[in-house]
Amino acid sequence: MYRKHIKFLAALLIIAMFMSGCNYFDSNDEVQLDNDYEENGEYEEENLRDTVFYYQYGQEYLVPVVISIPWTEGIARATISSLVSSPQVESNLEGTGLQAPLPSGTEVKGLTIKDGLARIDFTEDVLDVRQGQERGVLDSVVYSLTEFETVDEVEIMVEGHYLEEFPEGDILEQPLDRKGINLEISDDVEDLEETDKVMVYYCGWGEEGISLIVPVTRVVTEGSDLMKKALQELIKGPKAGTDLFSDINPGVTINSLTVEEGLATVDFSEEFLDFDGGITAEENIVKQVTLTLTQFPEVDEVLILVEGEEPELTREQPIRAPDIINSL
Numbered sequence: 252m253y254r255k256h257i258k259f260l261a262a263l264l265i266i267a268m269f270m271s272g273c274n275y276f277d278s279n280d281e282v283q284l285d286n287d288y289e290e291n292g293e294y295e296e297e298n299l300r301d302t303v304f305y306y307q308y309g310q311e312y313l314v315p316v317v318i319s320i321p322w323t324e325g326i327a328r329a330t331i332s333s334l335v336s337s338p339q340v341e342s343n344l345e346g347t348g349l350q351a352p353l354p355s356g357t358e359v360k361g362l363t364i365k366d367g368l369a370r371i372d373f374t375e376d377v378l379d380v381r382q383g384q385e386r387g388v389l390d391s392v393v394y395s396l397t398e399f400e401t402v403d404e405v406e407i408m409v410e411g412h413y414l415e416e417f418p419e420g421d422i423l424e425q426p427l428d429r430k431g432i433n434l435e436i437s438d439d440v441e442d443l444e445e446t447d448k449v450m451v452y453y454c455g456w457g458e459e460g461i462s463l464i465v466p467v468t469r470v471v472t473e474g475s476d477l478m479k480k481a482l483q484e485l486i487k488g489p490k491a492g493t494d495l496f497s498d499i500n501p502g503v504t505i506n507s508l509t510v511e512e513g514l515a516t517v518d519f520s521e522e523f524l525d526f527d528g529g530i531t532a533e534e535n536i537v538k539q540v541t542l543t544l545t546q547f548p549e550v551d552e553v554l555i556l557v558e559g560e561e562p563e564l565t566r567e568q569p570i571r572a573p574d575i576i577n578s579l
Contacts, residue, residue, distance in 0.1 A: 298322050301575070302330055303398040305391040305432075306349040308455050309494030310384075312433045312465050313391055314349060315398075317578045327399055328362045331371065334391055347579065348457035352391040354379040360410070367403035368426060369396045375410050378417075385418045386434075393427045404428045431468030437484060445473040449481035452542045452576075453488070453495040454535050462531060464538055464576045465495055478547050479508050482517065485543050498532040499539060500525050506558070513551035514569055515544045523557050530565055537566050538573065545572040 299319040308314045323329070333340060335358075336351040344350060356376035363370050371392065380388050393405045404426035407414045417423045431448050440446055448468050455463040469484045471477075486503050489495035502525075506518040517540070526532050541553045552569040554561070561568060 300326065302326065303395065304330065304334065305352070305394045306334070306344065306347075307352040307387060307391070308349055308463060308465060311387075311493060312455070312467075312495070313352065313387055313394065314455065314463055314465050315394070315576055316347075316349065317575045327364065327369070327396060327402070328359050330395055331362070331392060332359050334395060346458045347461055348455060348463060352384075352387050353377060354388075361408075364399075364401050367401065368406060369399075369402045369404070370406045370408065371396070372408040372411060377409060380418075382418070385421075389417065389423075389427060390432055394429065394432060397429060431470075433465065433467045434470065435467060435490060436470040437472070437487075440470055440472055442472075443470070446470050447473050447477055447480075449477055449484060450543065450546045451481060451485040452539045453497050454539070455495055462535055464535070464542070466542075466576075467495070478510070478515070478544065478550075479505065481543050481546070482508065482540070485539060497539065498526050498528055498535045499523075506556075510547075510549055513549065514554060515547075515550040515552070516554045516556065517544070518556040518559055521558050523555075524562060533565060537564065537570060538576075541570050541572050542576070 298321060300322040301317050302320050304316050304318060305313045306316055320326070320330075331353075334351055335353040336355040340351045354376055356374070356379070358374045358376070359371060360374060361370075361372040377388065389407070392407065396402045396405050405428070406426045407423075413425060414423055434448075436443075448470055451467050451469055453465050453467055455465050457463060467489070469481075471480050471484060474480060482505055485497070486499055486501060486505075488497040488499070488501050500522045502520075502522040504520040504522070506520060508515065508517045510516075523536075526536065528535075537555070540555060544550050544553050552571045554569040555564070556562070
């Protein structure tokens with residue numbers, strides 16, 4: 252089924268390239284089809300590119316999803332066009348638990364990339380956002396574009412004018428960059444003047460039993476041991492009332508955490524092995540722990556212990572973070 256999704260999206264991207272029109276910023280940014288596109292609409296494997304799309308999960312979260320799509324000139328513009336809600340896109344995402352974050356009718360009028368800055372111009376339809384969803388729209392664009400190596404920052408325009416307020420009344424300082432995806436404040440924070448940010452990874456479910464890994468940026472109290480704080484926030488689990496869950500037992504404690512020559516060794520209490528969900532839950536837990544620890548540049552791989560002993564896991568240890576968090 253998901254192979255069909257990929258083929259459908261590949262065709263949709265080609266359509267998006269034509270629908271988005273010529274780029275008035277730079278006449279050299281016209282879209283060209285890949286010469287190896289076959290008549291039956293399929294591409295040879297070597298002409299595919301793993302591309303990251305940031306789709307909406309639930310009402311609050313963005314989820315990075317990797318899809319192999321045809322490598323074509325104008326691929327960044329086509330990627331953003333494929334974040335726009337439409338019957339075709341929503342049909343393609345059916346069963347995944349994901350939705351397109353940009354409002355229906357939104358079109359990309361122009362996109363240029365120069366010296367690390369992507370400047371993108373939308374039609375005014377992009378402003379037709381439900382209250383509270385504005386940050387998700389901005390972040391979906393910024394994070395999807397900055398997945399391309401040539402993009403560090405993004406400027407957003409609407410009908411040829413820089414977007415100055417979004418939502419109305421809130422000043423938008425441009426250019427935009429990555430400030431923290433799915434940002435939320437830890438319950439322990441009392442003074443926002445003395446804080447740090449850590450990334451933790453929770454889970455979500457698609458309608459067809461697909462398990463999604465969802466990154467969350469937690470604002471925590473400023474301190475020296477951010478790595479341990481990140482693990483502690485992970486163990487706390489997602490905030491109540493959200494669409495997220497964690498397979499990690501909240502009763503787990505951290506006995507020790509050390510890093511030596513790129514290897515992070517974490518020793519958990521015995522509750523670590525007390526979980527439901529079988530192999531799927533175990534895989535989620537291993538990903539959650541590994542991704543949370545390898546966000547720190549000094550960590551390349553992770554060794555998980557329970558009460559000082561190496562537990563029997565389906566994954567061979569030490570464990571490296573997966574190159575792809577979610578894929579379709």
